[in-house]
Amino acid sequence: MTNIGKYLDSLTAKMEEKNAGQTEYLQAIHEFLPTIAPYLEKNPAIVESNVLEILLEPERIVQFRVPWQDDKGDWKVNRGFRIQYNSALGPYKGGLRLHPTVTESVLKFLAFEQIFKNSLTGLPIGGGKGGSDFDPKGKSDPEIMRFCQSFMTELQKYIGPDVDVPAGDIGVGGREIGYLFGQYKRLNGHHSGVLTGKPLSYWGSLARTEATGYGLVYYVKHLLNDQNDSFEGKKVVVSGSGNVAIYAIQKAQELGATAITCSDSSGYVYDPDGIDLTLLKEVKEVKRERLSAYAAERPNATYFEGKSVWSYSDAYDIALPCATQNEISAEYAEVLVKSGAKIVAEGANMPSTLDAVAIFEKNGVVYCPGKAANAGGVAVSALEMAQNSQRLPWTFEKVDSELDAIMKRIYEACRDTAKDYATEGDLLSGANIAGFAKVAEAMISQGLV
Numbered sequence: 425m426t427n428i429g430k431y432l433d434s435l436t437a438k439m440e441e442k443n444a445g446q447t448e449y450l451q452a453i454h455e456f457l458p459t460i461a462p463y464l465e466k467n468p469a470i471v472e473s474n475v476l477e478i479l480l481e482p483e484r485i486v487q488f489r490v491p492w493q494d495d496k497g498d499w500k501v502n503r504g505f506r507i508q509y510n511s512a513l514g515p516y517k518g519g520l521r522l523h524p525t526v527t528e529s530v531l532k533f534l535a536f537e538q539i540f541k542n543s544l545t546g547l548p549i550g551g552g553k554g555g556s557d558f559d560p561k562g563k564s565d566p567e568i569m570r571f572c573q574s575f576m577t578e579l580q581k582y583i584g585p586d587v588d589v590p591a592g593d594i595g596v597g598g599r600e601i602g603y604l605f606g607q608y609k610r611l612n613g614h615h616s617g618v619l620t621g622k623p624l625s626y627w628g629s630l631a632r633t634e635a636t637g638y639g640l641v642y643y644v645k646h647l648l649n650d651q652n653d654s655f656e657g658k659k660v661v662v663s664g665s666g667n668v669a670i671y672a673i674q675k676a677q678e679l680g681a682t683a684i685t686c687s688d689s690s691g692y693v694y695d696p697d698g699i700d701l702t703l704l705k706e707v708k709e710v711k712r713e714r715l716s717a718y719a720a721e722r723p724n725a726t727y728f729e730g731k732s733v734w735s736y737s738d739a740y741d742i743a744l745p746c747a748t749q750n751e752i753s754a755e756y757a758e759v760l761v762k763s764g765a766k767i768v769a770e771g772a773n774m775p776s777t778l779d780a781v782a783i784f785e786k787n788g789v790v791y792c793p794g795k796a797a798n799a800g801g802v803a804v805s806a807l808e809m810a811q812n813s814q815r816l817p818w819t820f821e822k823v824d825s826e827l828d829a830i831m832k833r834i835y836e837a838c839r840d841t842a843k844d845y846a847t848e849g850d851l852l853s854g855a856n857i858a859g860f861a862k863v864a865e866a867m868i869s870q871g872l873v
């Protein structure tokens with residue numbers, strides 16, 4: 425074993441000891457560390473500086489209680505977090521997740537990945553993430569509002585437009601951002617770009633709603649262009665039916681593909697005619713219903729109650745996981761490979777287990793990791809920050825064309841960095857090395873603080 429191999433092994437062991445029991449966070453570290461070995465081999469000064477071990481410690485973790493009253497007048501309490509992981513490249517930036525599965529481990533993995541994702545965008549943003557184990561499902565609007573107001577009453581002590589700029593993630597869309605923004609404004613007495621993903625009537629950016637899904641499809645479009653291919657005529661399997669999934673389906677269909685599935689936590693829909701976007705948006709964005717309501721309106725669609733979309737086993741070309749972490753296990757990865765899919769591009773964060781990724785790589789499926797492929801959302805959030813600072817709104821076309829150009833640059837950085845470090849075709853290594861190199865250099869030049 426080389427010295428770098430030994431160094432990485434000992435760092436991994438240290439991280440396992442320090443973060444015992446944090447499975448999702450340790451999974452993200454196990455995925456990351458081996459891939460940057462070729463970069464460390466060529467850059468011994470990085471190892472000598474110990475910047476890597478320093479980076480692996482979040483700058484700050486804030487945990488707080490969130491008491492709120494339900495509609496019956498009963499008091500409830502949830503746990504709130506903000507992980508301010510790394511500010512070398514700019515203010516902490518990353519979404520807020522409201523979901524019962526939220527733990528410190530989940531948010532640490534998300535914040536860790538966000539550092540490299542944000543670095544890849546080429547925009548001045550550091551990495552952070554936050555959220556709560558509050559479950560918005562089945563709650564009334566006033567309950568959501570009271571929760572958000574209580575959450576922000578504590579969070580506002582730690583954020584600001586040049587300090588930390590949260591946004592949406594699972595369970596947080598325009599409605600929640602509105603309540604959070606209102607409470608921040610009320611407590612701080614001024615308007616500011618302290619959150620992104622804001623509604624358009626007050627400082628939101630056109631195309632932010634679409635950005636993650638569109639950006640995902642742009643990333644794959646540039647990959648396909650390299651293979652003299654395109655989305656035209658491709659069959660695409662998509663998981664999720666939230667913000668990322670809806671706009672990935674929309675852009676893929678605009679580019680000539682047929683998206684034949686979508687899912688939620690209750691089951692999945694197979695629609696051989698292609699997902700009807702108008703109906704899906706009505707069911708999910710307006711009525712906030714379960715997907716079974718979509719299938720009931722489409723004569724040729726089938727709803728598979730309680731089944732994962734990754735059990736779908738007929739032939740298709742491209743997989744776009746857009747729901748949540750670890751949704752593709754090794755077993756589902758085998759099904760996906762047998763279905764003939766040639767590309768897996770992650771709209772969600774870490775939707776594939778480590779074993780699933782190994783199966784893709786072994787079978788020649790091009791794997792596009794979330795930290796690169798879903799960076800369009802945070803990239804447009806950074807453009808929203810730029811518009812807020814300028815006090816000027818940009819047109820949809822301007823934001824969208826910037827997004828496409830950013831996704832092209834990210835794809836090319838992953839491709840070219842992989843080539844430079846002799847791991848050609850390995851977009852995961854390319855993303856990790858390109859994302860890490862910039863952060864490490866910035867930390868060293870700032871005196872490792």
Ligand SMILES: NC(=O)C1=CN([C@@H]2O[C@H](COP(=O)(O)OP(=O)(O)OC[C@H]3O[C@@H](n4cnc5c(N)ncnc54)[C@H](OP(=O)(O)O)[C@@H]3O)[C@@H](O)[C@H]2O)C=CC1
Pocket residue numbers: 592593594595596636664665666667668669687688689690746747748749771772773798799801802
């Ligand atoms: N929004 C953004 O800009 C960005 C989001 N992402 C990532 O994309 C993914 C989706 O986020 P987004 O679309 O914003 O979130 P939404 O809340 O809008 O949608 C989430 C979707 O995933 C499904 N889902 C969530 N948890 C589970 C679960 N445990 N099992 C099965 N299905 C589940 C939801 O179904 P149900 O309604 O039944 O819960 C819903 O269809 C997340 O991994 C997020 O971190 C990445 C980059 C940016």
Ligand SMILES: O=C(O)CCC(=O)C(=O)O
Pocket residue numbers: 517518519520538541589590591592593620773798799801802803805
């Ligand atoms: O827009 C943002 O700031 C955050 C997006 C996000 O949470 C993510 O990229 O996972």
